[in-house]
Amino acid sequence: MSELVARGFLRALFHAGQCLLRHPPTHDAVEDAITALQRAAEVLTSGQPEVCLTVGKEAFFLGPRLLPHASIEFHGMRRDLQQRGIDSITVLRGASRRDLTDLAAVAAGHGADLPVGGTVRLNERPVAFAQLETRPLSGLRRTYAASLDALRAVSSGRRLELEKVAGAVDGFLQGGAADAGPSLMLATLHNHDEAMFYHSVNVCLLSLALGRAAGLGDDELRRLGMGALLIDIGRVVLDDPALRLPGRLSNEDWGLVRLHPQEGALAILAATGPGQEIAAQIVLEHHVRFDGGGYPDLEGRRPHFFSRLVAVADTYDAVTGHRPHRPARTPQQATAILLRGAGEAYDPDIVEAFNRMMGLYPPGSLLRLEGGEVVMVTAAAGGDRRAMVVRDREGALLEVPEPVDLAGSRVAEVLLPDEVGVPPASLLEVAEAAAGSSPGRS
Amino acid sequence: MDPAADLAASPQDLPPDAGEPLREEAAEVASLDEALVQRLAAQFSDTGSPDAGITVLRDLLRIETRRPRFHRLLRVWVGKVTSAVRAGDLARAEAWMRGLLVAPTYPAEYADLVAEAFDEVSDPQVLDDLVVRLAAADPPGTGAGLVAVWGERLARYLVQGMVVEEPPVNRRYLVEFLSWIGRSDVRLVAAFVADPRWFVVRNVAIALGRTGRPQAVPPLESLLTHPDHRVRVEAMRGLFALRRGEAVAPLVGALTDPEPRVRHAAVSLLRASPSREVVTALVDLLETRPPVAAEARRLVEIIAERSDPAVPAALERLAGRRRTMGTARVVRDAARQALAGLRR
Incomplete structure (x- = not known):
């Protein structure tokens, strides 16, 4: 049973809970969400009498297995469940609609218990804590989750709480985000439902790594990171559903999109104090081209260095993420786009720095070697580019990826995560352990 | 460039060396060379700047x-x-x-x-805070630029502060800040010379005198005939400061002011004035419109004190007058006495 299935269930549960918060129980949206939850429960329990999801202090577990991705994606829900004393959710095969509805209500914060003997049970933990995969989560991953929460809070509360944003950036810096390897692996995370939030966090990670490579100190990185994390906050402020989804836009929607830098800049200017206002400038300028084009019109003034840096990171992550109208591109294709735009859309020195930092196959890259095995390039250590085999020559998925030295290997093909079925960021902790470094763990 | 619009990128854009062995340089973590780092460092300045x-x-x-x-x-x-x-x-x-x-x-x-x-x-509460901060600022004079740019609204507040019973700071600060506004635009301060309250106009005169601007001279001159003597005194002082002591005519004119305090102030200023016109103007006054005897004597003493080559001739002229009576005789005698002192 894969993490994907568990994530699907948790996503459906989260969504159903959100619907219950926003609508009366008989609303169509709630009915549809419970139906989706039922389907996800069927997939989850397919072939098994019951499945237990453990709600840990830092992560979700499916049986004994750590779910690192889901732990980021549903960090807030996990934390809420944990705080209310819920440490496991057991779903029986054939779970009833009624019981799943009650579970969704619990996920939404209504109550902390379910009727005894139902098809969904809380705190009946068949997996002892001692059996759980206790691989600690990377500090970077925890901070990634906290960053998503900070951005979600802006969306739901309509208020920019800058201390949370600053705290997230500090967490990244302390967790080693300014070292390229782990950050670049984590920055491969994408999520269709919260594309904007994940994109913003990825841009932050990429910008911090690039900023460090360019020689910025901690204070400068802090300001850079804040601006990068908030680059699309204007879209939240504009609060038009069309702007939240990265789909094709009508002309009218485009007019609205072009306002998001100034909307975001205004929101940040209102919330920031001395020394932080550079974040507003980054947000305002991140769509201004190096040659002065783009938007808004700065009347010939060159964007700030930080803005130009974030623009490169922004493009890279956008190109390597899915869009409904086009598939994700490989890192190599993204860097080719940046190179083509260097000197016009992008600062050529920054593009050069970025490409040098990423290398030909940046951490997180998935490569099919000529021998047939599929490897993922992992965080580098000591100047060597290491990798882990994720699928063997026969194509079988390895339960535990195996470290490998790529020297002398021949690359047959560059693959996308969906083609391999392995999200690169899911192996962050494994890669950190293999490299012998574990920054930011508590 | 919105990344969503990068439709020009070809999906066939694969790295040129796909299928090639991983080159050593590609296998190593890429680092930035020193020249690139220096170019980048040159591009970012003080990012903490306001x-x-x-x-x-x-x-x-x-x-x-x-x-x-x-x-x-x-x-x-x-x-x-x-x-x-x-x-x-x-x-x-x-x-x-x-x-x-x-x-x-x-x-x-x-x-x-x-x-x-x-x-x-420019809410009064904000301005109360502002003047307190300005008065406490170190070094003194900090915030002059802010005061100047605040301009008319602050000027009105400062003048109003001179009227209230308990301003947030000592009134001398209000006057000083008003002069800072005047340094940037004299008109904003001169607008208050017609205020019906003498103490306001007096303070405005002080402020005008401190602006250091020649544009403040006409409004100060207009106050030389103000009904209140305290205003006339400050107007004189202001002109004296602006003209660096060269404003002799108004001072001499004030020597015949009906108010003794005005005359005394004029005498003090004349004494301090470096102008070469003082001797000539005083001689002219003493010959044509002498003041009362005691004051006339003091004016002769002032002439005698000056280190001006015209002094002996001036004293001889006053001493040589014949057939004098009353104050004129007092002037003649004082001049002779001064000459004797000079010759000793």
């Missing part, structure tokens, strides 16, 4: 075409100014003020909103 906020403010003022949003931007500006004043960060407050008001970038159609915002930031 200019970032001002830069954004001015851009938003220029590009924001939606009235409600422009209004919101001005509310943010008000918050920035008031919080800077409250924190005692006068330089920052000045930067925000200048960002909006100097070489403005906003469209003329929003001038009413700007005026409203300026009125809001």
